[in-house]
Amino acid sequence: MAKQSKTNGATKTETAGANLPLFYSKPRAVLAERHGSMSLTPTSDFSFAATTNSVPVVATELPMVCKHYPILFTDGAQPQMVALLGLRASENLMVDDKGNWTPGTYVPAYIRRYPF
Incomplete structure (x- = not known):
């Protein structure tokens, strides 16, 4: 099913499932x-982020992010700040083989809030 949205007066058609946020399928x-009977349990398993080399960051977390990661800006119509987690595609140097985040390093909010 196609979905239409308007941005700056232009109509954009997207197919369902296209352009989903990072980590979501x-x-x-x-x-x-x-x-209603479910609850969210804090996890230390970050294996869902093991193949992500960058994640979006927001201005309020910059003081912590800049102490642990290079900050880059994406190229495009709406540049976005991202924390660089790996140097190659599908590489996250912060997540080990068991899904643990490197101890003592800041976990960006985008990753901490997953699956929300």
Whole structure:
């Protein structure tokens, strides 16, 4: 199913599933009747981010991010700040083979808030 959106007066058509945010393949709404008995348990398994070499960052976390990672800006119509986590595609130097984040390094908010 195609979805149309307007940006700066131009209409853009996207197919369902295209242009999903990083880490998400099948997002679903949280519904009380379906998910009401569930809860979120903090995890130390960051294996979902093991093949991500950069993640978006926001201005409020810059004081912590800049102490641990290079900060880059993406190229495009709307540049975005990202923390560089690896030097190659599909490389995250902060996540080990067991899904642990490197101890003592800042975990960017985008990763901490997953799956939300």
